[in-house]
Amino acid sequence: MKEEQSSLLLKSSSLFPPPQGVKLSYGTAGFRADASILKSAVYRVGILAALRSLKTQSVVGVMITASHNKVTDNGVKIVDPSGGMLSQEWEPFADQLVNAQTPETLLSIIRECVEKEKIPFDGVQSAEILLGRDTRPSGESLLEAAKHGISSIFGAIALDLGILTTPQLHWMVHARNKGMKATEPAYFEQISSSFRCLIDLIPNGTKVNKLDNRVVVDGADGVGGEKLLVLKNMLTDLVIEVRNSGKDGGLLNDGVGADYVQKEKVVPRGFGSNDVGKRCASLDGDADRLVYFSVPSNSSSKIDLVDGDKILSLFALFIKEQLNILTREGNKKSNNNFQAHLGVVQTAYANGASTDYLKQLGLEVIFTPTGVKHLHEKAAQFDIGIYFEANGHGTILFSESFLSWLEARNNELALVSEGSEQQKAALRLLSVSKLINQAVGDALSCLLLVEAILQHMDWSIHKWNELYQDLPSRQLKVKVVDRTAVVTTNAETVAVTPPGIQEAIDAETAKYPRGRCFIRPSGTEDVVRVYAEASTQEAADSLANSVAKLVDQFLGFGSSAQ
Ligand code: 16G
Ligand code: MG
Numbered sequence: 001m002k003e004e005q006s007s008l009l010l011k012s013s014s015l016f017p018p019p020q021g022v023k024l025s026y027g028t029a030g031f032r033a034d035a036s037i038l039k040s041a042v043y044r045v046g047i048l049a050a051l052r053s054l055k056t057q058s059v060v061g062v063m064i065t066a067s068h069n070k071v072t073d074n075g076v077k078i079v080d081p082s083g084g085m086l087s088q089e090w091e092p093f094a095d096q097l098v099n100a101q102t103p104e105t106l107l108s109i110i111r112e113c114v115e116k117e118k119i120p121f122d123g124v125q126s127a128e129i130l131l132g133r134d135t136r137p138s139g140e141s142l143l144e145a146a147k148h149g150i151s152s153i154f155g156a157i158a159l160d161l162g163i164l165t166t167p168q169l170h171w172m173v174h175a176r177n178k179g180m181k182a183t184e185p186a187y188f189e190q191i192s193s194s195f196r197c198l199i200d201l202i203p204n205g206t207k208v209n210k211l212d213n214r215v216v217v218d219g220a221d222g223v224g225g226e227k228l229l230v231l232k233n234m235l236t237d238l239v240i241e242v243r244n245s246g247k248d249g250g251l252l253n254d255g256v257g258a259d260y261v262q263k264e265k266v267v268p269r270g271f272g273s274n275d276v277g278k279r280c281a282s283l284d285g286d287a288d289r290l291v292y293f294s295v296p297s298n299s300s301s302k303i304d305l306v307d308g309d310k311i312l313s314l315f316a317l318f319i320k321e322q323l324n325i326l327t328r329e330g331n332k333k334s335n336n337n338f339q340a341h342l343g344v345v346q347t348a349y350a351n352g353a354s355t356d357y358l359k360q361l362g363l364e365v366i367f368t369p370t371g372v373k374h375l376h377e378k379a380a381q382f383d384i385g386i387y388f389e390a391n392g393h394g395t396i397l398f399s400e401s402f403l404s405w406l407e408a409r410n411n412e413l414a415l416v417s418e419g420s421e422q423q424k425a426a427l428r429l430l431s432v433s434k435l436i437n438q439a440v441g442d443a444l445s446c447l448l449l450v451e452a453i454l455q456h457m458d459w460s461i462h463k464w465n466e467l468y469q470d471l472p473s474r475q476l477k478v479k480v481v482d483r484t485a486v487v488t489t490n491a492e493t494v495a496v497t498p499p500g501i502q503e504a505i506d507a508e509t510a511k512y513p514r515g516r517c518f519i520r521p522s523g524t525e526d527v528v529r530v531y532a533e534a535s536t537q538e539a540a541d542s543l544a545n546s547v548a549k550l551v552d553q554f555l556g557f558g559s560s561a562q
Contacts, residue, residue: 001111001121005154009047009110012152013103016043016145026086026094028371028523030077032066035138041098042076042142046129046149047110048097049078050156052090053127055119056081061173062150063166064133064142065286068220068259071252074138076146079130083174083439085373127156130173130182132164134223134286135246139163165223165287167442174439191445192234194435198452199237201424201431212460215451216241216280218268220257221250224287224443231444238451243270258284258291258392258443262308263475266301273298279461281450283443289392290443292450294461306465309346309354311450312388313467315396316344316363318453319384319432325425326409338405345378345387348492348518352533357468367491371523372441393441398433406430471514472537474544476530480555483521483528492520498554508546512539517547528555 019037031041045062053060061079069075078086078094086094093113100106114121129150133139143160150158161172161184168187176182217240219225225245232240244256253260256268261282267275268282275295280303282291292306323340343364346355350367358365368374372393379385379395383402388394398406406429413423435452437445454464480486487497495502495518509515512534519530528551532544 001114002154005121006107008154009107009152010103012148013043013106016040016148018099018101024095024098026091026098028373029067029085030063030075031094031098032069032073032075032524035066035072035074035136035142038074038076038138038142039145043145043149044097044100044106045076045078045094046146046158047153048090048094048149049129049146050127050150050153051110051113051117051119052078052080052086053129053156054121054125054153055117057120057125059128059130059173059176061130061132061169062146063164063169063286064131064136064139064146065166065223066134066136067166067286067288068253068257068284071136071254072138074136074142076142079170079173079439081173081177083170083177084376085440088373125155127153129156129158130161130169130176131158132161132166132169132172134166135163135226135252163223163226165227165442165444167288167437167440167444168227170439171437171442188231188234191435191448192231194431195235195448195452196237197431198428198435198449199455201428202456212279213237213451213455214239214241214279215447216243216271216275216278217447218243218256218261218271218280218282219245220268220283220285220287221246221252221254222257222283222285222287224283224285227287227444228283228447235448237455238448244268253285256282258282258289261293261303262291262305262391265303265305267293267295267303271295272301279454281447283447284392287443288441290446290450291392292461292464294465304465306461307351307470308388308390308392308394309350309470310465310467311392311446312344312346312350312386312394313354313357314450314453314464315386315388316342316358316361317467318456319386319396319429320361320363322425322428322432323384325421326429328422338402338409340383340402342384343379343382343386345375345385347375347389348520349390349531350388351390351470351473352514352516353468353471367493369488369492370520376440388441392443395438395441395446396432396436397438398429403430403433406433471533471535472540473531473533474537474540475532476544476548477522477525477527478530478548478551478556479526480528480551481557482555483526485555486519486521486528486551488518488520493518495519501550501554504550504554505547508543508550512543515539515543517543519547519551 018040058081066073066075172182293303375387379387385397410426509517514535517532534540
């Protein structure tokens, strides 16, 4: 590393001293904390992003958001050149860099990283970083800190894209590295036009019966609401009413948003008895999660939740149907046949009834640990991989080879049987691959896909919700002395340590019909989480409570679960 580069780094990092006595960890989805202590971390993530861009010789992204956390929190994460999450191999660098106490230690960690990763660091190579932030008030000054970090690496350029949803930034990094247009208008144009294609491909009989093309969306008073106000005007055949758009003074994530709705199972602010029977949806604070719900009666605030598992089931059903049409009898004559490998990916939080349903459809279901990076990685191994967490984060990934086959098949069908059912199925799948975000789960594009499929099927939200009935479940969290004492295996379904706890959990679970229970350390909060499922709500509650007590006995402060 050149002398000038080292002294620039020493000088600029001294302007961003780390907070005393705080240790941050990259965690499941980047660094997150109270915004007041994040400047130094964001500055350093700027440096790391520049190094990552130099190393990969591609554009990378930095997103400033704390998703569904309270408005006073913020966070930062890196988007890799593929548009996905930062490679897990680099997470330890991120931790070391952010926790370095002095400019000198910081410099030596950077040196080590440059050497170990053989990063071309001669000032000749250039690096480019796309920056985005959500609507949090702290976002603007944190984004400035990221710019400082980036400009302290010679040859690195920051491109400030302003306020974006997290998935928009992922989409733009992905698009940019594929040589495609990576602007917000291009994003809106792609998702609205592929939505239109799907609507145009709805079988005629269904269109006549189409009654219900309205959806009411809770924007969590965040960036998703704001963007949806733009997107809705580009759509015909769908009427979106946006509430909690962030434009009318509501507080971000305060009694609103997908996380609140999914966890509390009550109406978000601004929804109530006037909405009985309507199809409603909720985005989270950075619009990478989506859940649906309906208000069943005007006497309580309870909702009927349609969660990520049901979105996954709807998508899987539709994709499978299109694949069946494409490859059915009579079509076999084509010498251009291909058995697409379709797989679905869930976590242990997926409701057991959803897994049963997907298996009944004949689908291959795979489990991974919690966190988008794990699900995404697995789904990418299929020709079509659909992944969802119950909390509403997910997408559909299409492999490059399957897409080239599909394009070719569509062209072939256009010649021999233009307008046939087979060709329509090919076109629908191609439209889905353009509508759904290939980089990361995206609430806006998932919303449009759900709406297109419901119109295609001519289904109400109730019909959709009846695909299967969720098993009653309960989630609890337990404060413990050290959550890292819990180590799990088998996609988090088995606790390996502390010794003896899994046997105790098994003995408890065996007492309940259809009982299922697991514990895992949270990746975002200092707690151990308990999930329990059973045939009745009372049983699920009781199982969760007993296991929370076990966690407390094995690991707690001697206090009881909260
Ligand atoms: C983060 C993850 C989400 C996961 C959640 C679990 C991303 C983008 N987000 O929000 O996938 O479900 O953490 O939180 O990866 P927990 O570890 O506290 O239960
Ligand atoms: Mg989010």
